[in-house]
Amino acid sequence: xxxxxxxxxxxxxxxxxxxxxxxxxxxxxxxxxxxxxxxxxxxxxxxxxxxxxxxxxxxxxxxxxxxxxxxxxxxxxxxxxxxxxxxxxxxxxxxxxxxxxxxxxxxxxxxxxxxxxxxxxxxxxxxxxxxxxxxxxxxxxxxxxxxxxxxxxxxxxxxxxxxxxxxxxxxxxxxxxxxxxxxxxxxxxxxxxxxxxxxxxxxxxxxxxxxxxxxxxxxxxxxxxxxxxxxxxxxxxxxxxxxxxxxxxxxxxxxxxxxxxxxxxxxxxxxxxxxxxxxxxxxxxxxxxxxxxxxxxxxxxxxxxxxxxxxxxxxxxxxxxxxxxxxxxxxxxxxxxxxxxxxxxxxxxxxxxxxxxxxxxxxxxxxxxxxxxx
Amino acid sequence: xxxxxxxxxxxxxxxxxxxxxxxxxxxxxxxxxxxxxxxxxxxxxxxxxxxxxxxxxxxxxxxxxx
Numbered sequence: 485x486x487x488x489x490x491x492x493x494x495x496x497x498x499x500x501x502x503x504x505x506x507x508x509x510x511x512x513x514x515x516x517x518x519x520x521x522x523x524x525x526x527x528x529x530x531x532x533x534x535x536x537x538x539x540x541x542x543x544x545x546x547x548x549x550x551x552x553x554x555x556x557x558x559x560x561x562x563x564x565x566x567x568x569x570x571x572x573x574x575x576x577x578x579x580x581x582x583x584x585x586x587x588x589x590x591x592x593x594x595x596x597x598x599x600x601x602x603x604x605x606x607x608x609x610x611x612x613x614x615x616x617x618x619x620x621x622x623x624x625x626x627x628x629x630x631x632x633x634x635x636x637x638x639x640x641x642x643x644x645x646x647x648x649x650x651x652x653x654x655x656x657x658x659x660x661x662x663x664x665x666x667x668x669x670x671x672x673x674x675x676x677x678x679x680x681x682x683x684x685x686x687x688x689x690x691x692x693x694x695x696x697x698x699x700x701x702x703x704x705x706x707x708x709x710x711x712x713x714x715x716x717x718x719x720x721x722x723x724x725x726x727x728x729x730x731x732x733x734x735x736x737x738x739x740x741x742x743x744x745x746x747x748x749x750x751x752x753x754x755x756x757x758x759x760x761x762x763x764x765x766x767x768x769x770x771x772x773x774x775x776x777x778x779x780x781x782x783x784x785x786x787x788x789x790x791x792x793x794x795x796x797x798x799x800x801x802x803x804x805x806x807x808x809x810x811x812x813x814x815x816x817x818x819x820x821x822x823x824x825x826x827x828x829x830x831x832x833x834x835x836x837x838x839x840x841x842x843x844x845x846x847x848x849x850x851x852x853x854x855x856x857x858x
Numbered sequence: 859x860x861x862x863x864x865x866x867x868x869x870x871x872x873x874x875x876x877x878x879x880x881x882x883x884x885x886x887x888x889x890x891x892x893x894x895x896x897x898x899x900x901x902x903x904x905x906x907x908x909x910x911x912x913x914x915x916x917x918x919x920x921x922x923x924x
Contacts, residue, residue: 489905490905490909491898491904494895494901494905495895495898495901496895496896498896510889510891511889511891511892511895512889515891517891518890519889519890519891520890521890522890524890524894524904527890527891609924611916618895635923635924727922727923730922733919734917735917735918735919737917739914739915739917739919740917741917741918741919741920742920742922742924743919743920743922744921744922744924745922747922747923
C-alpha cells in the first residue's frame with residue numbers, strides 16, 4: 485500500500501463538525517497543544533499524536549466505557565502471545581533476557597493497534613495518516629487498516645494475489661474482515677489470552693456453516709468422518725504464504741531495520757501443536773513463520789537458546805478458502821499423498837528439534853482409500 | 859392558558875428549528891488547529907518545512923516481507 489503524502493496524512497475533513505458524536509470535541513481536548521496560537525510550531529508544543537495509545541481512557545473512555553474497560557487486553561494492543569513465545573524461546577540468563585527485551589522494544593513492540601490506529605488513521609507501522617480526513621470510521625476499512633498490517637500473508641491469500649491461486653470464496657461473497665472478526669473480538673473481553681486461537685469469541689467456520697454435520701447436508705459423510713481428524717483448512721485452503729528468517733538490527737544512522745529471507749507459497753499438513761477442546765483436530769495446516777535462532781544476534785548472541793521449545797511450523801488458518809481444492813478433489817488426492825504432509829525432509833536441519841511434535845512420520849500419513857463416498 | 863400555548867410553541871420552535879449545531883461549528887472552526895488542518899495549502903507548506911529539518915526515520919536496509 486502506497487503511503488499518503490505528508491499533508492494528506494494530517495488533512496482534516498471539514499465534515500467532521502457534522503459528526504453528531506465527535507464533532508463537538510475540539511482538537512486540543514484530545515491532542516493537547518494550544519488552539520489559539522497562530523504559529524504552528526509553538527502551537528504544537530505538547531501535542532499528542534495518538535491520544536488513544538497507550539491509554540485511551542481520557543480520549544475515548546468517557547463514552548466508550550465498556551470497550552475501554554477491556555481493550556488493554558485485546559491482543560492487538562497487548563501483543564501478549566508474542567511476548568510469551570519469546571519468553572519461552574529465550575535464554576534463562578538475565579543479562580541476555582534484558583538485552584533481548586530492549587531489542588524487542590525497538591523492533592517488535594511498535595506493531596500494535598490502538599483505537600485511533602484502526603478507527604481514525606492507518607496504523608503507525610505503515611506510516612499512519614488519516615483514513616478519511618479524521619472522520620471516525622465505525623468499521624475500519626479492510627485494506628487501509630486490517631491488511632495494511634496483515635499484508636504479506638492474509639491479504640495475498642484472501643485477495644488471491646499469488647499467481648495461479650484464487651481469492652478466498654468469502655472474498656467473492658464480498659465479505660470484509662469484520663464479517664468474521666467482530667468488533668467484540670478485536671476489542672477484547674478482559675481475558676489475558678496466551679494465543680490468538682484461544683480467544684473465545686474468535687471466528688469458527690461452524691458459526692456460519694452450522695448445517696455441515698446434519699444428515700441432510702451435502703457431503704455430510706465426509707464432514708462427519710473428518711470431524712476432529714482434520715481442520716476445515718486441511719481440505720478447503722489453497723497453498724499459502726510462508727516466511728523465513730527474520731533478522732533485526734540498526735543501520736549506520738542508528739535506524740532500526742528488519743530483513744527477512746525468502747517467502748514461498750506452500751501447503752503442508754502436520755500434527756496440531758495447539759490441540760484443545762476448541763481445536764481438537766489431529767491434522768491441521770502448518771505455516772512456517774519467520775522465527776530464527778539468530779533473529780536478535782545484532783543485539784546479543786544466543787538470545788533464543790531455548791528455540792526448540794516451540795515449532796517454527798505453526799498452526800495456521802489460511803485465508804484462501806475454496807469449496808473445491810486440489811487436495812479434496814477425491815479421497816486419494818490427500819490420503820497417501822506424501823507431498824501434502826510436513827515430513828522430516830521438508831524441515832531445515834537446525835529446525836528439526838523445534839518441529840519434532842508437528843512432523844508427520846510417513847507411516848502415519850492416512851492410507852489410500854479403496855472405498856470412496858459418492 | 860393562551861399564553862402557555864404561545865410560550866410552549868415558541869420553546870418548541872427554538873428546540874426543533876434553530877440549528878444549534880451551527881453555533882458549535884462556529885466555535886470549532888475558529889481554532890487555529892481547524893483552520894490549518896482543513897487547508898491543504900497550509901499543510902503542504904508546513905510539511906515541506908518539516909521535511910527539510912527532520913531526518914528520515916525509516917532505514918533503507920529494511921527488506922523482505924513483514
